[in-house]
Amino acid sequence: MRVVAELPHPECKISIFSMNQKYIVKFEQGTFEQSYKLAELDLSGGGVNDVFEIIDEEFIQTVIARFKVMRSDFTAAYNRHQY
Numbered sequence: 001m002r003v004v005a006e007l008p009h010p011e012c013k014i015s016i017f018s019m020n021q022k023y024i025v026k027f028e029q030g031t032f033e034q035s036y037k038l039a040e041l042d043l044s045g046g047g048v049n050d051v052f053e054i055i056d057e058e059f060i061q062t063v064i065a066r067f068k069v070m071r072s073d074f075t076a077a078y079n080r081h082q083y
Contacts, residue, residue: 004048007055011064016051023051027060029067032074 001019008014013028023043026035043050 005052007052009060012060012067014055014060016048018048023048025051025055027063027067029064030071032067032070034063034066034070 001017004018005016015026017024021040023038
């Protein structure tokens, strides 16, 4: 797996990897991460530029909102098991 791009964003780290005819888009925020896989064949042929078009600000905001839910879910689970 190799890094083909990193997109700057103030709220999360966004990395794009290439592996086995797939692009993997990984979002990281603190200890949490989300990843999305796209087959190269599903794209219109522009390569990583097609991935850039998919990762628009509206999508990024939904990812950031999901991080908040993930953090809340994990914190609740953690707190249930504290003595």
